[in-house]
Amino acid sequence: MKENSTLYPDSVDILEAASRIDAFINHTPVMTSHYIDGISDAHIFFKCENFQKVGAFKARGATNAILTLDADQQAFGVATHSSGNHAQALSWAASRVNIPSYIVMPSNSSRVKVDAVKGYGGQITFCKPTLKAREDTLKKILKETGATEIHSYNHPRIIAGQATAALELIKEVNDLDIIMAPVGGGGLLSGTALATHYFLPVAEVIGVEPEQANDAFLSFKSKHFVPSRDPKTIADGLRTSLGTLTYPIILDHVHAIVTVSEENIVKAMRTIWERMKIIIEPSSAVPFAALLENNSRFAGKRIGLIISGGNVDLDNLPWINL
Amino acid sequence: MKENSTLYPDSVDILEAASRIDAFINHTPVMTSHYIDGISDAHIFFKCENFQKVGAFKARGATNAILTLDADQQAFGVATHSSGNHAQALSWAASRVNIPSYIVMPSNSSRVKVDAVKGYGGQITFCKPTLKAREDTLKKILKETGATEIHSYNHPRIIAGQATAALELIKEVNDLDIIMAPVGGGGLLSGTALATHYFLPVAEVIGVEPEQANDAFLSFKSKHFVPSRDPKTIADGLRTSLGTLTYPIILDHVHAIVTVSEENIVKAMRTIWERMKIIIEPSSAVPFAALLENNSRFAGKRIGLIISGGNVDLDNLPWINL
Numbered sequence: 325m326k327e328n329s330t331l332y333p334d335s336v337d338i339l340e341a342a343s344r345i346d347a348f349i350n351h352t353p354v355m356t357s358h359y360i361d362g363i364s365d366a367h368i369f370f371k372c373e374n375f376q377k378v379g380a381f382k383a384r385g386a387t388n389a390i391l392t393l394d395a396d397q398q399a400f401g402v403a404t405h406s407s408g409n410h411a412q413a414l415s416w417a418a419s420r421v422n423i424p425s426y427i428v429m430p431s432n433s434s435r436v437k438v439d440a441v442k443g444y445g446g447q448i449t450f451c452k453p454t455l456k457a458r459e460d461t462l463k464k465i466l467k468e469t470g471a472t473e474i475h476s477y478n479h480p481r482i483i484a485g486q487a488t489a490a491l492e493l494i495k496e497v498n499d500l501d502i503i504m505a506p507v508g509g510g511g512l513l514s515g516t517a518l519a520t521h522y523f524l525p526v527a528e529v530i531g532v533e534p535e536q537a538n539d540a541f542l543s544f545k546s547k548h549f550v551p552s553r554d555p556k557t558i559a560d561g562l563r564t565s566l567g568t569l570t571y572p573i574i575l576d577h578v579h580a581i582v583t584v585s586e587e588n589i590v591k592a593m594r595t596i597w598e599r600m601k602i603i604i605e606p607s608s609a610v611p612f613a614a615l616l617e618n619n620s621r622f623a624g625k626r627i628g629l630i631i632s633g634g635n636v637d638l639d640n641l642p643w644i645n646l
Numbered sequence: 647m648k649e650n651s652t653l654y655p656d657s658v659d660i661l662e663a664a665s666r667i668d669a670f671i672n673h674t675p676v677m678t679s680h681y682i683d684g685i686s687d688a689h690i691f692f693k694c695e696n697f698q699k700v701g702a703f704k705a706r707g708a709t710n711a712i713l714t715l716d717a718d719q720q721a722f723g724v725a726t727h728s729s730g731n732h733a734q735a736l737s738w739a740a741s742r743v744n745i746p747s748y749i750v751m752p753s754n755s756s757r758v759k760v761d762a763v764k765g766y767g768g769q770i771t772f773c774k775p776t777l778k779a780r781e782d783t784l785k786k787i788l789k790e791t792g793a794t795e796i797h798s799y800n801h802p803r804i805i806a807g808q809a810t811a812a813l814e815l816i817k818e819v820n821d822l823d824i825i826m827a828p829v830g831g832g833g834l835l836s837g838t839a840l841a842t843h844y845f846l847p848v849a850e851v852i853g854v855e856p857e858q859a860n861d862a863f864l865s866f867k868s869k870h871f872v873p874s875r876d877p878k879t880i881a882d883g884l885r886t887s888l889g890t891l892t893y894p895i896i897l898d899h900v901h902a903i904v905t906v907s908e909e910n911i912v913k914a915m916r917t918i919w920e921r922m923k924i925i926i927e928p929s930s931a932v933p934f935a936a937l938l939e940n941n942s943r944f945a946g947k948r949i950g951l952i953i954s955g956g957n958v959d960l961d962n963l964p965w966i967n968l
Contacts, residue, residue: 375923379923594960597960601696601697601701601926602923602925603919603923603924603925604923638916638920638965641960641963644963644966
């Protein structure tokens with residue numbers, strides 16, 4: 325996989341991304357809780373990207389990717405396929421610089437997400453809910469519009485943008501022993517791993533994944549790419565496969581990937597809601613679930629934990645249907 | 647009512663309360679939201695007491711009341727009757743200085759709240775869910791234990807403590823035109839009104855109350871005390887009557903009391919959850935509901951709004967049962 329390493333964002337790419345997106349994004353707060361520290365027997369610093377623009381870290385990468393296009397590219401707009409936070413982030417970031425955005429969304433996308441993309445001025449094309457239909461429809465849109473594709477994670481500018489969350493965390497909190505992030509397509513985890521490698525190399529980076537969507541865990545362990553196959557997990561942000569760029573970065577710079585049960589994801593999510601009074605989405609609860617499951621491994625450590633987002637359907641909370 | 651005005655906390659009482667409780671409480675963040683400002687056509691600064699110790703502003707008053715007892719009084723402990731946040735706040739504050747707390751709770755108190763009081767070491771006595779039973783049981787406990795009663799709102803040290811939330815808000819945000827708080831027993835509103843009177847006298851203070859628990863609105867308008875009679879409102883923190891101390895302070899220093907519908911309380915609560923990603927209790931949503939109902943009155947104003955707390959039963963969210 326080493327052939328891709330020239331595409332890895334370097335430390336300057338990440339620092340430049342941070343200053344490029346500075347006026348557009350929120351510097352999100354780092355929160356702590358005595359109660360949470362007590363039950364997890366560690367010192368946990370939550371980097372709260374649920375308070376980020378569009379409610380998720382994705383605003384960072386999308387903004388960085390758009391701002392690095394040249395004026396001609398920008399004029400034709402940007403396009404992607406996404407049913408989730410990237411769709412909102414890309415249409416939001418495009419609207420901030422007044423360029424068009426074309427979003428391919430599967431026909432079964434939630435109304436809340438469709439409305440959000442429309443609200444940001446994204447031009448939506450619906451397609452069948454399969455990866456093939458999404459890719460085919462996007463190809464057609466790209467041809468028709470001349471827009472630039474901005475992939476949701478497998479893109480060096482996206483990764484450099486997502487890395488700025490860990491960069492801010494490292495600047496604010498000294499002496500972290502471990503930095504944890506959830507892993508789906510790997511945009512957040514690869515960015516976090518690179519930022520940690522460049523700016524706090526003594527810290528370990530741990531990715532966390534649902535047991536029921538453990539393709540990154542298997543790919544990491546076996547060193548052979550294992551795709552995600554329609555996994556069933558409540559952590560809807562973590563159902564995708566690693567990318568050809570995110571996977572080698574993770575192999576090179578992540579220290580461990582661990583998995584957690586669905587039950588503990590829900591328990592972790594609810595504990596954070598109840599005790600910290602913040603709304604986080606299921607994917608964001610995945611790293612804290614690992615702390616609850618492996619108390620002794622993390623005892624006494626100072627742990628930075630990236631809360632990826634807070635976009636939840638408030639009509640469908642997991643503990644109410646249990 | 648003027649005979650009570652010698653009991654009003656003065657500016658020194660509030661400043662002393664702030665420094666006295668400083669090491670015990672959280673300096674809670676002030677949050678803003680572009681989206682919320684857009685729909686309310688105002689600039690709103692949310693003082694987030696949902697992030698306070700025990701999840702509510704009540705930690706301020708309880709700490710101030712306990713720390714101002716002399717050593718002999720402290721040795722015998724403190725007592726109150728409460729089914730809500732004050733019960734948690736008093737038992738928590740007592741535990742911080744290692745003194746006993748005796749909490750009379752109605753037998754129909756929620757399990758979550760009973761467990762929280764127990765968790766802080768409060769010694770609970772259950773009674774029938776009537777005001778008379780609560781008062782009679784408390785009298786008995788006071789006699790048996792020699793503890794000092796700390797009323798949940800009708801107490802100058804409690805009011806001075808609650809006033810420190812508005813004091814922090816005023817210190818952090820310049821040029822507020824209006825400061826809003828919900829009103830139940832009036833501890834938070836009277837403290838907010840006094841802090842504003844002393845430290846930002848150009849600002850107006852507006853109390854907000856559910857239409858279905860409008861005793862403070864009627865008392866304020868008629869200048870004759872109207873008691874609360876078992877009101878039905880989702881805002882469970884706002885069901886109590888004003889006190890003999892809080893009522894005259896409110897008459898003297900609050901500029902208006904407005905009421906809001908149950909429907910708009912739920913709508914306001916949900917909007918804050920969805921857009922700000924913070925968990926607030928129904929009582930905390932009441933002032934924002936007034937902004938949604940009276941857009942034109944507040945247009946263009948800089949408004950400080952006290953979010954009173956975030957203690958919610960996550961199994962019973964109001965929009966799910968609608």
